[in-house]
Amino acid sequence: MDRPAVEVFHYKDKEQSSNLLLQLNTLRQEKILTDVLLCSDGTEIACHRNVLVSSSPYFRAMFCHNFMERQQTKISLKGITSAILSSIIDYVYTGLISISMDVVLPLMQAASMLQYGRVFEACSSFLQEQLSPDNCLSMIRLSDIMNCDSLRSKAKEMAMESFCDVSASEDLCELSLPDLMGYLEEDGLCAQEEQVFDAVVSWIHHDPLSRKGLISDLFKKVRLRYVHPTYLFQFIASNPLIQSSTLCTELIESVRRLLFSVSTKLLEDTLMDFRRLWVAPRRHTYHDNMVVVGGRKNNEQTSRDTLIFDEKSQEWQRLAKVPVRLYKASYVSLHSVLYVIGGLNAGTECNKVSRTVYTLSLKTNQWRTAEPLLEPRFAHQSVSYLHYIFVLGGFGHDRQLTDRVERYSSMFNQWESMSAMPEAVLYPAVAATNQRIYVFGGEDAMQSPVRVIQVYHIARNMWFKMENRLVKNVSAPAVVMNEKIFIIGGYTRRVMAYDTKANQFSKCANLKERKMHHSATVLSGKIYMTGGRYINSHDVVEDSDTLECYDPKRDAWTVQGNLPYKLFNHGSLTLTCSSQKWGNS
Template sequence: MTLHPLSKTLEVFPFKDPELSSHMLSQLNSLRNDGILTDVLLCADNTEIPCHRNVLVSSSPYFRAMFCSNFVESTQGRVNLKGVSANVLRGIVDYVYTGAITINMDMVLPLMQAASMLHYGRLFQACSTFLQAQLSPDNCLSMIRLSEILHCDSLKEKAKEMAVRSFSDVAASEEFCELSLPELMCYLEDDRLCAEEEQVFETLLAWIHHDPFSRRGAIHDLFKKVRLRYIHPTYIFQFIANDPLVQSSSLCSEIIDSVRRLMLSVSAKCGSELKPLWTTPRRYTCRESLVVVGGRKNNEQTSREALLYDERTQRWQWLAKLPLRLYKAAYVCIHSILYVVGGLSLNVASGEGAVSATVYTLSLKTNQWRTAKPMLEPRYAHQSVSYLHFIFVLGGIGVDKQISTSVERYNSMFNRWEAMSPLPTAVLHPAVAANDQRVYVFGGEDSMQNPVREIQVYHISRNLWSRLETRTVKNVCAPAAVIDDKIYIIGGYTRRMIAYDTKANRFVKCENLRERRMHHSATVINNKLYVTGGRFLNGHDIIEDSDCFECYDPKSDAWSSRGSLPYKLFDHGSLPLICLSNRPNTP
């Protein structure tokens, strides 16, 4: 009878025992503990530890060279390891035979030195990992010095990261004042440094004053590391320019004078001597964050809320509330400060409103509202835009309840408002943007609520207006925003979005909005356009309030949703504010 196998005969069976290596190591450790087949004694501090040469040779290039070459130790039964304590040697031998060791603060440094000497690389890195877990602003500078002695790059990088991330705490320490000039320069030029530029300047001053006799000559080299472009002009010209150390350096004074000339020239372009300093980008820790402020909330009442959007968590955070409710104020930011300009302050009891010239400011650093220098004229339903160190306020409705043509400018360099040439055509709710020494006013509506089909262009340096009639413009209650010399006009009782190319003097059609939108707000963060809230016409031509939060990418000409606002909102401000974060961006 012939037997037919149910399955094919297994010709090859590759087998690997996953427990063999650990079992063998355990057996070798048992042999060592019982003194069986050990053939060498490792000695330290009059302590002898029996070991197997072959185990030591297999574990370390150091012992391989010692026992497999013509060194005298290759034939000796006792090997004295100088510079290694008995306690550390026991720990290393246990690690060799078991792969395990307990690291603590008392033994980590001698263990790390011994691991380096004996070429136990993974043990060395384990010690580095342990020390990295102990890092704090109080000890990170000491850890950097230690890492240099031990030649431990991983510890040095983590300690340096801690120092730049917690710069405020570290800079206040006595140890920081003992840094060498090259070390301090390295910190001040680090893009990851978590500090505002005012603090960078104050830190270098403190370092010099710690030893003024030998350090005052370094003021110019250090001063060049301060990114003056991102400092408020008041601070530059009232504090930095008047500092005795800065004044004592002709080179520092020349830099201050160049900045002053640049600002007075109303030009975004600087000379060759200032360009390397002025064009340095912001540090990675300075992030543009979206802030939404004011407006009409849930179609009920004017809102005092101010919200900040956290891109990482994709959540909204509540900031300090506006001091009072303002109807149709203007919103603008300059020098990382949010300005709420004018508006109509409503008296709930009487139902009447007072037209305001008041200016409120908010800094994320303090999260407190303050009053700033008021405008020359009270107004509401006006437009506001920033350019360089200026804020421009245009039109609106004054105390006489008439549409105004007046224009005024806030000069942050001198902290004053000044009247400028008036608008050629009085308009309400135009789209306004500033680019390349010009302010552009697109469309809007006249006193009879008819659309105005023209572009009004203000030449900042000449204080002159020009007009351009065009059938392309027909926007009311639409915001405008600038990306790469293109001014985007977003909606305005329409789904249409167009971009005006200021260099080519022509309009470009963009991807439409999803609904016919008006009374919304828009701003640019990281070269993307963010649109918040507003009102829209639904499919039945009924106006509804919106809580939508959308993003437009000009590279792909596509819209995407970013979720929603915490409530429905229109006639609000949407602005990019610089937020200092101790979690640096990647370059």
């Protein structure tokens, strides 16, 4: 059979362009058909005008418009060395160029002048590879001189990410006021607010005569809400620069009134004057991390494990182990530090009731001890608010249910007794918001559910309680989100949202099983529930290893994965850290 005729055959020679360039370069080297000499430092480089015109808008304008160079056979290029010019002409004919620290700056200048954009960006890429915290600010100044946006963007990114290192450099002290302000205003600045303050002080001390008067403007850029109170009131407040500024001392006094005032009206007045500064968001480089600690592991033994959830990889990583096995301890976070409080010391023969307080910071991934409780206790509840931790109820050293309340001040590392709860309860749901601690339900000494909401006014150190038939939870966690308190399960599938201002409950999507002894925390605007125990369809209690998530926008629960093992009576907390790196243990 005859093959059908092909009307058109499109042939593309992939080697034609490169071969043509190679031939042109050979002609140049042999000075065949060259029609112009580029001169620098007494050196003449023979070239083809049409090749130069095709390679650069600079030469196109020179040779194709009514400039005098159009008629000249020798063109002198000032400000470019012969070596750099030769290197660029080699690039024009071969597409190859060598960049090193010795030549990158003059090469970049020449590429800019002669309008070889890809060479210019290649120099920028080379400099970006040399970036370090020690030179990134210098690179920013260089990028401004060179008008190189890509280098400036990369160098500023490093300065933001490595601000802790950069702030200790001499280059930071050389920044202009607008440039320093620009960094301090960035949400993406990777530094703790204490370090931001130290950078401000260092910058002023570099030239105190001309800069001292700028302290109040710069101090406003320190986000005081995220400064540890101890550092703020003991170190920042006593700094001579701060004391020299009336506005700075007034700002610190506003924070003091906000944290310590017993007058709600005074708090509102303080917030009105201070709101814009106080509500500044946490910098974006701070990462919220979900940490799971302690509990009963696989229903075999009390766990010493501390796990952290990596949202990107959706995997669990291990942190340093809790120093001892503690059964029915309480877990709470304050100022991005994890506290493990009290519990039964499972390492002793008689399971001694503990008053020890262990702390873990993600920055160091090391456990330390804080001031111990006034009284040993276990199966108690802990909740943090402002710079305080409150410990409520549980069993005391005599193994009797207690109504006693203790308060820990992170500023002074000190515990003190507070007003006792109106009613001693075990395993209630506890949350703190709007100057109050709310204690929902739980059970009494006879293991009967308590249908009561107990409310503690933090500033006034006073309790009151409200009967409520909707409260019937035991061993359920509570979290605060979107100005509501969510009570999750507790021998039930129910999830209730409590509006503290309206004193009203609303129902949310149910859990898949009746859950108890689980834990929950808020992360990225959602509730994450971990582990616990559940009652299956045959009314048998089983342990769980699930990680479930509640989205308030969709009012729906979804399974997000699993814990490394089944776990209950543990802590699930959100800790904030300015780094995603911590030591392995």
